[in-house]
Amino acid sequence: MTRIELQSRETQPDHQHVWDMLERERQRPNSNIFRAIANLPDVLDRFIPMANAIRDAGGLDAELRELVIIMTCLTIGSSYEEGRHWNIAVRMGVPKDKLAAIWGFEHSSHFDEREKAVLRLARQTARAPAQVSEDVWRDVERHLGSGPALAVLFTVGWYKMTACVTGPLDLDDEPGFTRL
Incomplete structure (x- = not known):
């Protein structure tokens, strides 16, 4: 409630x-x-x-942004936002089996090297921002460029902030909300 x-x-x-x-x-x-x-x-x-x-x-493409948001939400345990962004990703055409494989992305054939690099950065940033490795940052910067790499960090930060509101408030899903 x-x-x-x-x-x-x-x-x-x-x-x-x-x-x-x-x-x-x-x-x-x-x-x-x-x-x-x-x-x-x-x-x-x-x-x-x-x-x-x-x-x-920063020119971060929409599908990649949704993957970043979902990874951030899974990492920090924000179910309210994760459900909404799962649905957004599905509506954008991201296959459900790809979304279901996101937590184990490192060993999944659903993700290319660019996506894996970005998901590593999202997970590390969500867990411990000051401990993001140089290699992880450089890999994302190499794949995306500096602007979109910075956009990944802002995206993670924004969804961590919203989780600090939705989590403690125990925010319920809206009536009729269904995960696709």
Whole structure:
């Protein structure tokens, strides 16, 4: 059971701009993460633009970004975000058997060397950021370039931050949410 009241247009009539922004950004205003963060309307007001900036940063391709997010969520135990991004990846055309193999990516034929390098960086960064090895960083930088490699780090950091909200709040799935 979620540990905080989830807000809505009806419960926050003074903050209609927040709900309008979510709709304008084609976000789901009924998503529990947004409804929880809406308890701090000024934070939510900045949350979506920052999420968009990180999502679009550095030329990281969308499929690779979703793999990074899923690996981050699995590493830190963030089931709320992992479920949503699993569905996003499936809708993008990522095969379910590839997603199911992500934790054991090192020994899976589903992943190419570029993806394996990025998943190593995502896992190491999610576990212990200051302990990412030089070899892991250089391998990703060689495959992607500096900008997209940095975008991987921002993506991991963003989803670690959201897990610090969704986890302690014991955020429930929205009614009707189904993992594809």
